[in-house]
Every structure is written in structure tokens, then in C-alpha cells.
Amino acid sequence: MKQPTGKHASPDPVAQTTRRAGGELHQAAQGDQSVLTTNQGLPVSDNQNSLRASPGGPTLLEDFILREKITHFDHERIPERIVHARGSGAHGYFELTQSLAAFTTARVLTEVGAKTPLFARISTVAGGSGSSDTPRDVRGFALKFYTPQGNWDLVGNNVPVFFIQDAIKFPDLVHAVKMEPDRGFPQAASAHDTFWDFISLTPEAMHMVMWIMSDRTLPRSLRMIEGFGVHSFRLINSQGESTFVKYHWRPKLGLQSTLWDEACAIAGADPDFHRRDLFEALTEGPPVEWEFAVQLFSQAEADAFPFDHLDATKLIPEELVPLQVIGRLVLDRWPDNFFAETEQVAFCPSHLVPGMDFSNDPLLQGRLFSYLDTQLSRLGSSNFHQLPINAPKCPFANQQRDGHMQMGIPRGRVAYEPSSLTPDPARESPATGFRSANAPEQVLGIKGRLRQTSFADHYSQARQFYLSQGVHEQAHLASALVFELSKVAHLHIREAMVGHLRHIDDDLARRVSAGLGLAELPEVPLAAAPVQDLPPSPALRIIGKTPPTLTGRALAILVADGSDGAAISKLVAAIGKAGATVKIVAPSIGGVQLADGTRLAVDGQLAGTPSVLFDAVAVVLSEAAAAQLSKQAAAQDFVCQAFAHLKTIAVDTGGRELLTAAGVNPDAGVIAAHAVPAFIAAAMTRHWDREPSLRSLA
């Protein structure tokens, strides 16, 4: 008989014993699962009434079925993530289209055509797990690739830079942005004193400030954000040579954001806006896709950059090191269970595979410690890798044993290595195992709490970002700063921030100063390094970067009793053909009776389905309905807000009447409902030229 080996031959020890297809835990290990049981498999006869001493008497302690059920319920929650608590997950795969074999031995990056399964979690940062989806915030974009050589976690964000240069400042940053500890608010908002106090005293954050005040932090959909690995990593080839790499992923649906007041209104209308959008897209629509790209560069090239690429407050402009698209990242399946998968997934930047390595970025180095540590407290056991969502899908074997909630049953007497007592023990593999890069660097020096002088330039890339933006995006950024700093009670913090802006762009500083009503422009603070004039990088914009499209967007048609069914049908068909979804909105969810007497089903009731939830709207109303709706605030808001958010509006005669009642002066973005192709073409983008007439852009 073959000796047991101590190897965990199964990629998923849980699967062998308790998991059935679909990832669902057995309630009863075998047989008829239609019978309700306790966790011990005991069939339950009555799940409605607890065991009482008499009909009106006390409940008996003996009722172990009640106690098991309540006890399990009492322990259902685990600590939420200290940051990125609110997130949505999705399954998918990565398909390599261009081999990086010259640079790495990692199979996930060398086997063209191979589909590597992955799990993605996209999150906000500051808010708790129950906060809304659309605050102004960075989005985390974490990827777990289940590669044949082990799990590779690429734990990125939708912004390519970060607030700080050294991990030791991270707890301060997070404490500053989270709700203030004495009052417990604000939730999911950076617009408060402690955040801006910390930032105003942290000049290295200024580049990130430009990004978070831009529309990048107001995504229209999680399907329409970019992803960045942020740090420089290393790839190692079969000769042991190392190349630096930055990872990028770009949405096939294009980059798109909302406006600030639109994002605020969405939070009220649908706090789950992004989660619902992703859920609906993955359960009803085609898979969602990103182009996966890399920037590759050598140490010699890095030495010539006008900044230090190991400083996570810096990016490498695409114009300097072009992006090479090497694959497709596809999300195609909503998780079966939110807790088991999205909540329990545990990403760690230290999870990489042979052929990859870290760089000396001091922020990254700190992250290598933090994530494993946080999973231990969040998931409560060093066996968190055994959870189905975290377990590698390749074989894994070692002599680590025991611990809380050990779910496998390791066999045999040997739990050490090397051993002679097993014929087939798991051994290290010098040929295929992970090796740290043999990078051409000598780590010699005097130990100390150090920061390189090459990390001293805090303003040049902030200036480059601001000056790269178009006129509308610059205005949004200035308005965002005015909004946020207006929520700061302490004048000296507002002034200090405007002082920093003077290094970035004097016009920006003036606009924000005027918006805040400061008596005079504050002093310019000392800069640790001269501010460089770097060439603008158009790739940093949103507007204009994405070709106009309706694919993946959502439109609404506002109708009521007496609406023209033929006009509605033509619009619905054309919207569908353009790749967008369409929802019928009406005063009542019970449906409407069209002019021809037929009934039309309705997707949303007007008061609960405002136009902020859509990319463009059409209003098709009989004159009688228009007269009635013209007196309704919800109907007026529907068109007013669509107009204010620069959306295309199609109207028939009744719809035009509603516009007039709402005080909307039609412009080129208001199209006749019968001019369907013109409506579809116009709906593919916002009407930016409308904006100056609607809001004073600080």
C-alpha cells in the first residue's frame, strides 16, 4: 500500500469533503437536500416555533435547534476591511494575446491563448461596507489570477499614483480620511477637516490630490474605469535578467465619469448604483472586458526619467513609455454568494509567481507585510487560503499544519521537510521555484530612516496632470477643490491647500482662492525641489480619450397613459441596436395604456427612477399627460436634471411641453423623438458646450 505523503494533492481541500458543484456547502452531506436540517444533519420538524414550556410559558434552554440557529446568526459578521470595505466582486479570466517570454518565466504571461481564471474585487476606499457606491473616492481594483504556478494578486487602483511615498504614513492617511473618531462622521467623504489637514501637511500627496479631485473618482460604472498596478514591479526571464514593469488595464467600454452633483443624486436614488450595474451587466449582458497592458523599461531607461519611478506618487506617462497590450481581462460571472466570495476574498500583493518580483518602492515594501497581517485579523485564521475563493487552483503542498479551522485532512506521520520516511515528499524545486531577482544592484549602505533626494519633487507631475486636462476637466477639478475645502472649518487649512496649488498652477490657485472667498492668495510654501515643466500628457484626460459610444450605457424613456407606442418601439429598437439597455419609466409601475389601447409594461416608477440613473433620456407623452406631468416636481426634475447633467434628450410634442414647464431652453442636445438616428448619435456623448450656461465653473 502506498504511504500517505502529507501532500495536499487537491487544489481545494474543502471540495473533497463538503463542497458541491456551485461552491455551496452541503447542508446535508448526502441524500435528499430538500429536508431542512441543523448543522449536524438532524432533520428539523418545525422551523417556525421554538420549544416552549407551555403555550404562554417561557422558552426552554433545551431548545438546541433554536440555540444553534441564533448562535450561528450572532456570529455571521467578520470585521470589515479597514480600507476598501465596500466592494463588488466578479469572476472572469485573463487571456494572454502577446507573450512576454523574453522578459519573464511566469506562465500566465508567456502562454498565449491560455485562459487564466481570475476573481476581481472593485471597491471604494474610505466608506464602510454599507456606504453608497458613488462618493468622490478612488476605486480599488484588485485581481486574483489563479495561475498554474500559484495565485498572483495584482492589487491595484483606478488611479495610477498614491498619496504617500512610504508605508509608515499609511495609518495616518487612513485615519485622516475616515470618519473623525470623536463624532463618527463623515462617512465615505474626504470633504472634512482631518483629511485636508493631513494632506495640507503632506506635499507629496499633491499629485494624487489632482487625481482625486478630477472626474476619475466619479466613475459612471465599474465597467468603465481603468486599472493600474501603481508600483513598478519586476519581471525575471529564464536568464535571470530583470525588467521593470507597470501594469495597466483599460476598459473596452471606454472611460466614463459622472458629474459631481449627479453622483450625489445617484447616491440618494440608488446607493447600490455601481453594484447593481455590474450585477445586471454580468447576469444579463455580454462579458465585460479590459485591455491588459504593460509598460516595460530597463534600469538604464529608469535612470533617465525626470522622476523616480520607485516613488508611488509618480506615474510614467504613456508618451514616455508606451503601453503594450498583451491580453484581455474578462469579467463574465457574478459570484454565487457575496460573503463566501466577495467578502472572504483575501488579496495580498506578496502573492506572486516565479518570473516576477517586487521593486524597492517603499510603499510596496510596506504593503507586502500589511495584507497578510490584515487577513489574519479579518478572516481569523492562518488557514484563510483554504477558503474556496482564496485557494490556488493548482496543486499545493507543504508541511504547514493545524491552526483554526483547518479544513483539509493531511495524512501521514510526516509534517516536516526534509524527511526520509515518505517515498514521495513535497520538496523544493530550484529549477521552477520562485527566486528573488538577481537585480543589478548592491544593497550596501548605512542603516537609517531614509528618503532618497529623488523623491523630493512633489509638484511637477501634479502640474503636468492639471495642465494636461481639457478646459471642462480643469473646471471640474477646480470646483471639486472649492467644494471640498468649503467643508473645511479651519481657515488655515484652506489657505495652506491653496498655497500648494500655487506650485501646481497659479490660475488654478486663483480660481480656488476666489471660490473660497479668500481675501488674498496665500503664501507659496517652500518646495523641496524645483518644479519642472513636464510635457502635457493627453492620455491623462477622460473627455476625448474614449470615442463616443452607447455600448454598455443605459437610457430611459419617460412615458404615461396615451403615449405613442410606435414612437416608443422605434426608440427601444434603435437603443438596443446601439448596444445600450433601455428602461421604461412612468408615473405608475402598474404599466401604461398607450394611445392605440395596448398596455406597456414599466420598469421604473418616475419618483424612484430619476434621470441621473441614465446616460440619455427620451420623453414621449400625449399632450394630456404632458399637461398633468408638467405640474409634478418628479417629472420636471427628470428633464431638468438630464439637461443639467449635459445629457441628450429626445422629445415629442408632449415631451417638449414638459421641457417648457420645467424651464429648460432646448439646445442642440435636445432632439425630436422621431429623429431616431440623430438621437442615437447625440446620446453617445455629453453636451459639454452646454455646461458653462448651467453652472459657474469655479
Ligand code: HDE
Ligand atoms: Fe491597500 N490595503 N494599502 N493599497 N488596498 C488594503 O487589505 C495598505 C495601497 C488596495 O478588494 C487592506 O485586505 C497599506 C495602494 C486595494 O480586498 C490593507 C498601504 C494600493 C485593497 C491595506 C496600502 C492599494 C486594499 C485592507 C500603503 C493601490 C482592497 C483590507 C503601504 C496599488 C482589496 C485588506 C480587496 C486593501 C494596506 C496602499 C490597493 C489594510 C499598508 C498603493 C484595491 O492591508
